[in-house]
Amino acid sequence: MNQLYGNAVVGQSGGPTAAINATLAGVIRGVKEHIDGGLIGTLYGMRNGIDGFMKERLINLSAYFDSEEKLQLLEHTPAAALGSCRKKLPKLGENDAFYESMIELFKKYNIRYFFYIGGNDSMDTVAKLSAYTKSHSYEMVILGVPKTIDNDLVGTDHTPGFGSAAKYICATVQEIIRDCAVYTVPAVTIVEIMGRDAGWLTAASAIGRVVNGIAPDLVYLPERTFDMERFFSDVRAALEKHPNVVVAVSEGIRFADGRYVGEGTQTGATDAFGHAYLAGTGKALELAVKAEIGCKVRSIELNLPQRCAAHLASATDLCESVSTGRAAVKCAGEGTSRCMITAQREEGEYRLTFVPRDVSEIANKIKYVDDSFINPEGNHVTDACCHYLLPLIQGEAHGCFENGLPKHLILE
Amino acid sequence: MNQLYGNAVVGQSGGPTAAINATLAGVIRGVKEHIDGGLIGTLYGMRNGIDGFMKERLINLSAYFDSEEKLQLLEHTPAAALGSCRKKLPKLGENDAFYESMIELFKKYNIRYFFYIGGNDSMDTVAKLSAYTKSHSYEMVILGVPKTIDNDLVGTDHTPGFGSAAKYICATVQEIIRDCAVYTVPAVTIVEIMGRDAGWLTAASAIGRVVNGIAPDLVYLPERTFDMERFFSDVRAALEKHPNVVVAVSEGIRFADGRYVGEGTQTGATDAFGHAYLAGTGKALELAVKAEIGCKVRSIELNLPQRCAAHLASATDLCESVSTGRAAVKCAGEGTSRCMITAQREEGEYRLTFVPRDVSEIANKIKYVDDSFINPEGNHVTDACCHYLLPLIQGEAHGCFENGLPKHLILE
Numbered sequence: 082m083n084q085l086y087g088n089a090v091v092g093q094s095g096g097p098t099a100a101i102n103a104t105l106a107g108v109i110r111g112v113k114e115h116i117d118g119g120l121i122g123t124l125y126g127m128r129n130g131i132d133g134f135m136k137e138r139l140i141n142l143s144a145y146f147d148s149e150e151k152l153q154l155l156e157h158t159p160a161a162a163l164g165s166c167r168k169k170l171p172k173l174g175e176n177d178a179f180y181e182s183m184i185e186l187f188k189k190y191n192i193r194y195f196f197y198i199g200g201n202d203s204m205d206t207v208a209k210l211s212a213y214t215k216s217h218s219y220e221m222v223i224l225g226v227p228k229t230i231d232n233d234l235v236g237t238d239h240t241p242g243f244g245s246a247a248k249y250i251c252a253t254v255q256e257i258i259r260d261c262a263v264y265t266v267p268a269v270t271i272v273e274i275m276g277r278d279a280g281w282l283t284a285a286s287a288i289g290r291v292v293n294g295i296a297p298d299l300v301y302l303p304e305r306t307f308d309m310e311r312f313f314s315d316v317r318a319a320l321e322k323h324p325n326v327v328v329a330v331s332e333g334i335r336f337a338d339g340r341y342v343g344e345g346t347q348t349g350a351t352d353a354f355g356h357a358y359l360a361g362t363g364k365a366l367e368l369a370v371k372a373e374i375g376c377k378v379r380s381i382e383l384n385l386p387q388r389c390a391a392h393l394a395s396a397t398d399l400c401e402s403v404s405t406g407r408a409a410v411k412c413a414g415e416g417t418s419r420c421m422i423t424a425q426r427e428e429g430e431y432r433l434t435f436v437p438r439d440v441s442e443i444a445n446k447i448k449y450v451d452d453s454f455i456n457p458e459g460n461h462v463t464d465a466c467c468h469y470l471l472p473l474i475q476g477e478a479h480g481c482f483e484n485g486l487p488k489h490l491i492l493e
Numbered sequence: 494m495n496q497l498y499g500n501a502v503v504g505q506s507g508g509p510t511a512a513i514n515a516t517l518a519g520v521i522r523g524v525k526e527h528i529d530g531g532l533i534g535t536l537y538g539m540r541n542g543i544d545g546f547m548k549e550r551l552i553n554l555s556a557y558f559d560s561e562e563k564l565q566l567l568e569h570t571p572a573a574a575l576g577s578c579r580k581k582l583p584k585l586g587e588n589d590a591f592y593e594s595m596i597e598l599f600k601k602y603n604i605r606y607f608f609y610i611g612g613n614d615s616m617d618t619v620a621k622l623s624a625y626t627k628s629h630s631y632e633m634v635i636l637g638v639p640k641t642i643d644n645d646l647v648g649t650d651h652t653p654g655f656g657s658a659a660k661y662i663c664a665t666v667q668e669i670i671r672d673c674a675v676y677t678v679p680a681v682t683i684v685e686i687m688g689r690d691a692g693w694l695t696a697a698s699a700i701g702r703v704v705n706g707i708a709p710d711l712v713y714l715p716e717r718t719f720d721m722e723r724f725f726s727d728v729r730a731a732l733e734k735h736p737n738v739v740v741a742v743s744e745g746i747r748f749a750d751g752r753y754v755g756e757g758t759q760t761g762a763t764d765a766f767g768h769a770y771l772a773g774t775g776k777a778l779e780l781a782v783k784a785e786i787g788c789k790v791r792s793i794e795l796n797l798p799q800r801c802a803a804h805l806a807s808a809t810d811l812c813e814s815v816s817t818g819r820a821a822v823k824c825a826g827e828g829t830s831r832c833m834i835t836a837q838r839e840e841g842e843y844r845l846t847f848v849p850r851d852v853s854e855i856a857n858k859i860k861y862v863d864d865s866f867i868n869p870e871g872n873h874v875t876d877a878c879c880h881y882l883l884p885l886i887q888g889e890a891h892g893c894f895e896n897g898l899p900k901h902l903i904l905e
Contacts, residue, residue: 097672129676160668256803257801260572260801263541263576265544292898381794386669388672389671392664471897474898475897476897479891483705485700485887485889486704489671
């Protein structure tokens with residue numbers, strides 16, 4: 082590909098995380114440091130992802146981020162500063178007019194570089210746009226920049242945003258275990274953790290096992306079929322050892338017949354991509370334990386703070402998220418296109434290298450928790466799993482505080 | 494009262510907080526600094542409150558806490574390091590044998606000083622024991638040391654533990670508001686906050702209003718009757734202003750007929766096993782908004798982390814909690830008994846003084862949120878409320894971390 086001179090646009094898409102703005106800051110830094118005044122002229126931000134782009138809702142990020150202070154504040158601000166969307170692009174061949182009008186907008190703003198920060202669904206957008214532009218005369222660079230707390234993208238060691246969610250979950254579960262330990266009455270506490278398909282976040286609740294020996298008594302991931310009778314027997318065995326049993330469960334655990342354990346406590350609503358909207362797995366198990374075992378039982382859904390608790394982000398994650406954004410700009414400057422930036426973990430001491438990979442081989446696939454990371458009984462993770470996850474939660478990024486409260490950057 | 498020479502015992506009781514161990518550390522520090530080698534010989538800790546004391550489950554705290562490092566770690570450890578209980582003492586005159594055996598234990602361990610750290614129910618224990626020992630020949634000093642995230646003890650400006658819970662709630666709500674702002678689709682997010690009788694914690698969710706202008710759109714406290722039709726109309730009005738409406742509600746809000754909103758709404762939903770789904774307050778309102786307004790709606794129960802998130806404690810609260818424990822020992826040394834240590838806020842710049850007050854005038858009463866702190870519509874707090882609360886959340890105490898995880902002191 083010839084060197085392309087023009088402007089760039091960056092968008093954020095899908096569910097927010099505590100680190101997606103750090104990746105945005107990385108793209109901004111990359112443009113400023115490496116290519117400013119060179120290949121890339123102006124860096125635009127699209128409001129609310131591709132949805133806002135089609136409505137020409139753009140902001141000149143090159144002009145807005147005129148200070149290091151603003152960039153640092155952006156890096157510690159949770160959720161998507163540009164706004165997000167959950168738009169699914171039309172299948173190729175089904176609505177060419179949509180893609181044509183998108184290309185017209187690229188031409189209008191002289192955009193030759195397209196960066197899209199998101200998870201699995203967003204990589205679908207990147208893959209479709211990549212495929213469409215292959216057969217189109219307008220030359221441009223299209224890159225996916227990963228983020229998802231779920232850590233379920235294939236082809237990469239782990240995803241930006243995951244480490245911060247993992248750290249929040251693991252630290253909060255440590256505190257919950259302390260809280261539950263104060264009474265002598267037998268009690269079961271069920272902590273419901275995000276993760277519809279892959280159990281990475283729930284696995285992270287157990288990291289403490291290789292740090293201080295403190296972890297939930299039982300851990301259930303969606304990678305294993307959930308059996309209620311086995312669960313009761315696991316809980317009974319745990320209660321025999323000590324009175325304060327803590328259980329971590331993925332929201333997405335299912336019975337052998339495919340039904341979600343949490344099904345029925347929701348109305349069966351689905352999101353724009355047709356995914357079932359889940360909530361209530363913990364509550365369902367709470368009611369089951371109460372009915373079957375009869376002891377004191379409660380459920381805790383960690384909910385949104387898992388993805389937005391920037392006050393307890395992983396310093397490692399934020400740093401890697403910035404690096405991922407920077408790497409995307411570097412790859413773009415070298416002419417790499419139709420790829421997602423992946424992270425490869427080197428052998429030995431923990432260290433990542435960032436490598437672009439064909440996005441069509443990444444989109445719409447799911448990376449599950451490795452078999453070797455789940456114990457044979459299917460009710461806990463292995464030490465190998467904890468050791469794999471441990472480097473990702475190192476360092477505390479507590480964010481910026483002012484007058485007792487977190488200070489966030491708001492892009493008005 | 495004559496000066497008493499003997500040992501002391503301290504206990505923790507009721508629900509844990511992020512600061513109750515700081516108060517315990519204050520008692521330990523007080524004994525070490527002021528009276529060690531003087532009036533008080535050994536400081537014992539009772540395991541699981543008065544319940545464990547009656548079983549002689551004691552730990553020698555004077556011996557255990559032999560380093561500043563241990564005390565600092567204790568101050569940043571959430572929940573009750575000594576364990577807790579929820580035991581209600583018998584009414585006076587109904588079971589003298591119980592009190593007699595307690596006095597026998599005091600004699601056995603030569604205990605002349607009794608410190609009990611707790612909330613409303615624990616002050617009932619202190620008041621009963623105070624009343625019983627009045628008519629008993631065994632001389633001793635009995636003091637209540639306050640803690641409760643609920644901030645509902647009368648006679649004191651606010652309670653140790655409240656500031657940390659308030660800070661966690663307020664900061665988390667700021668992050669949730671950022672998270673909710675990323676989409677353009679109209680949506681209502683309902684945040685359920687602890688507080689069965691008094692709405693202090695829910696009020697704290699709004700502090701940001703006088704700091705950065707960011708607060709929930711609507712705030713409902715148990716001090717005001719909850720009306721579903723007025724709520725719908727409030728939500729509709731808020732949705733007309735912007736698409737991402739955030740509502741903070743106390744778990745304890747009730748309808749005019751006295752029913753809790755969380756127990757009064759029949760959802761009809763069942764879980765995977767056909768059990769009726771008992772909605773919480775937030776969940777009940779979520780289903781009501783979905784049925785009536787039909788927009789996207791979710792509920793978030795902040796749950797246990799409100800009282801155990803030591804990783805985001807208020808530095809002011811921890812400092813005051815230590816001071817309260819210290820003040821109790823100082824008062825005891827001066828012969829004050831049958832009191833609870835209260836905090837009085839001075840006029841002008843924020844500053845507290847600690848004053849003992851007759852515990853019988855404090856126990857079994859509830860301090861509600863002032864009328865002047867709630868707006869006339871009953872759907873928000875006033876600026877005066879936010880200004881009153883703001884000093885209590887100043888400073889970030891992020892706790893001790895080791896290898897990426899919080900480090901806690903565990904009294905084996």
